[in-house]
Amino acid sequence: MKCGVVVFPGSNCDHDCYHILKHILGLSTEWIWHKDDADLDRFDAVVLPGGFSFGDYLRPGAISRFSPVMKAVTRYANKGGHILGICNGFQILLEAGLLPGALLTNRSQKFICKPVATVVETTETPFTRSCKKNAVLKLPIAHKQGNYFADTETLQRMADNGQVLLRYADAAGQVTEAANPNGSVGNIAAVANERKNVMGMMPHPERAADPLWPNVDGQAIFQSLIESIAS
């Protein structure tokens, strides 16, 4: 299995994703520079990492989505390739229209960096298939614009089609207002496109995947991806 990690100017979780994929999970992993628009068919999965691509100027992801690599990412998505956008990567995928909805500034207006609990809403996606339904994953968040928004119709369509993958929850997996760190509608923390080959998530699975720390809940996302590709 071969993974690509896209590097935009201002990406800063690119090394972390690379480290987990290559050194912890032992996958063959390569960098993809944002000016490179060559086909991505050689990869089994492509990760758009977190960070502040183009400084998050104008809106997070607004400028990055016009990088040449995004043409290749879009072609890859249309062919059914697996794409995982984390944090800023999620923001870019939304701006590029590869995922539904948008991300607003956190309700508190502050950057928030802390571990939160999320509950797995569906296991019928390549990104969650190794999880148990309703399992609680403890994952760190680190963002200022992670307040997910979509209009009612879109939300309904997503719910019907199983496109909400993770919701912020309490430690017992209950989706409550108190467990919502940023104001996201319906506590949504991760979504997929209709075809379920593109996932965007605000929490950082790569920050909970190295066994040097006690919490490795984030491995579930990567393991799901590995299983999906193997099958």
Added chain:
Amino acid sequence: MLAKIHVTFKNGVLDPQGKAVHHALNDLGFNEVRDVTLGKYLEIKLEGVSAEEAEHRVSDMCEKLLANTVIESYRYTLDPTD
């Protein structure tokens, strides 16, 4: 030609910054304030385009980059004297 562009949240999208400013104004005794919307203002200098073309181009800029139409709406004016 100068394009003056305002980008604001669409109705129905929570605007916490606007809310915070609203509260602050009320705290300062501006009790007549009923609603505050906070947005972005951009000025874009254009050259070598007719008013008609500019209209079309600026609208395109807003759709493509300057506003995220999932959450934001935009309006603009064109000032030919600038």
Added chain:
Amino acid sequence: MSAPNEPEITPQVVADHGLTAGEYERIQELLGRAPNFTELGIFSVMWSEHCSYKSSRPHLKTLPIEGPRVIEGPGENAGVVDIGDGLAAVFKIESHNHPSFVEPHQGAATGVGGIMRDVFTMGARPIALLNSLRFGEPADARTRFLLNGVVEGIASYGNCTGVPTVGGEVYFDPCYNGNILVNAFCLGLVKTDKVFRARAGGVGNAVIYVGSKTGRDGIHGASLLASAEFDERTEEKRPTVQVGDPFTEKLLIEACLELMKKDWVIGVQDMGAAGLTSSSFEMAGREGTGIEMDLSKVPLRETGMTPYEILLSESQERMLFVVEKGHEEDAIEIFRKWDLDAAFIGHVTASPSVRILFEGREVVNLPVLPVVDGCLGLERPARRPVWLDHVKELDLAAVDEPAQGGAALKALLGSLNIASREWVYEQYDHMVRLNTLIMPGSDAAVLRVPDTNKALAIAVDCNSRYCQLDPYLGAQIAVSECARNIACSGGEPIGLTNCLNFGNPERPEIMWQFEQAVRGIGDACRFFDIPVVSGNVSLYNETKGEAIFPTPTVALVGLLEDRDWQTSQWFKNSGDEIGLLGETFPELGGSEYLSVLHKETRGSPPALDLNREKRLQALVRELIHGRHILSAHDCSEGGLAVALAESCISHPETPLGAEIGLFSPLRKDALLFGESQSRVVISYPREARDTIAARAGERKTPFTPLGSVGGEALAIAVNGEEYIREDVRTLNDLWRGSLGDYVRQTS
């Protein structure tokens, strides 16, 4: 020789440049002629207090700067200390006090940017940031605004560049009402054979300008703002505050580190205070060479800029490189890849002078040494303040001893100087780059050293109230406590950097404080064998004659040969035993308890016995390395009771209770809230008790088992009678919530 239309130099112009008549005379003597206007500008910034250290230099010379691990000490952009495995830690702390008071968000942000550039200039990748912040009294409406702005500024800059902010300190005291302190620390890692220095070597080599374009921002910014007292006109200085662009900084880090892999890079310096002027003169000065450059080639953001403005601009995110002749285009190509401006603007010359051209005309021609070294060190008079006699008096008999301790404990845990800093560090990305083993909220942060089994512990410390009451002792305590924090985390201190924040040095009382504090740091460092490898001085932290408390902030880097030694402050399991290493004396002078509950800042700070401290720290490390203890937390502000409470509630997930029994003839408030030095609260599995007792005996350090972890409450009995019993969840909510609650209050 001069630029066209330059103003004539009058005594008023000289004074406006912050130079005394005597200094202007000396300039003329050194040059053998009068400087032109642009040259006067150069002298004004290079001879400013901020750049020349003219008041502090004679004292700083007394600090111990050598040690077997030291690769670069003070004088370079940052200190470099060998950590083995062919790697070195690069670090420095620096102030951005004056700009942050004028414009908190940008001031703090650019402070972070500046310190990061000091570190990656040495060839190191920045891996962690700390900051030490001081604000005025919470009730002052401006305090909340400044706190919000500074924290947001640090967050916006650090988070965007992808360097985690892993800890620091925040204190409030009315003495900072007119002068807040923002001290930023950065730690980087470099291969020992890849350390870069700020030197312009090799005649004929190329001088390359890289980074952001130069604008008019910050002309006389850091240099002049930080070299005079504040007054009513400070608001007007707002335009001189620079604006930071963390995105460009991030690109600059990546591009510079890429360039520095090439063996044709000779030297590099960032353009900090005094911009292009200080970087060019200082790089030539260190090598004994000269530089000739053409300002017409400098990338500019604004039109019509004069040579004076280009040379003195403090626009951010700019660096000056010297590369081997012939590699100009190769260097520029790397920056082009990262969409950064870069320009070949000059070359190194043999004659030790800086010659500057602009539009085909020579506008500056100055010998290097008089500019970088010509400013005379000032032997400013020092005198012990008479008011010290008055504040030293503390009559404990006049201080009411509370019958029960619960209310006092709650008041302390909820007080802004002790409450959890969660509201602050949640705004900082403290995890990015996956090195943070111990996150903010413990005695020190611990970071793994990638590709090794090692880790580094970092902490920053200063109790300025102690320093106000006794600057020599206060500074020694700052070093000792910081080292104790490192020891409690499992590390051995290997290098210190300091940021000396004081009032107006023209006042003898301030100079006395400065001299005492520097002596205190020096004596403690010599005693512990810790070299001082970098530092920064910030004077004139004074508004309308009101100086801040002396605040000699120290930051330490500690080495853990085995990262598994990492130890945090919170209790781990119900059933573990709790013990105290060290001894409690009847000391309440300068304590947080006196300040919060009795509104008094007086008395003598707690005594410090350096021998006892050294034995304690060695013991703590030994117990950690032998895996005998599970947590270690030093007793500082709020004393033993607060240390116990924090050990119960600072656990990131679930607070744990504790049952404690103390036996002592001391007054109960002194026993529980006094801040006696050289004490550490530990927890350990019951079976480790005898080993700990034996090791403590060998190290001649008192060890007292105090009780055990467990239950819903923190219960403390003194001489068999219950003195405190509080639900840990209540304590937890109070401690974690109070800073955020304070900030969210609308005034």
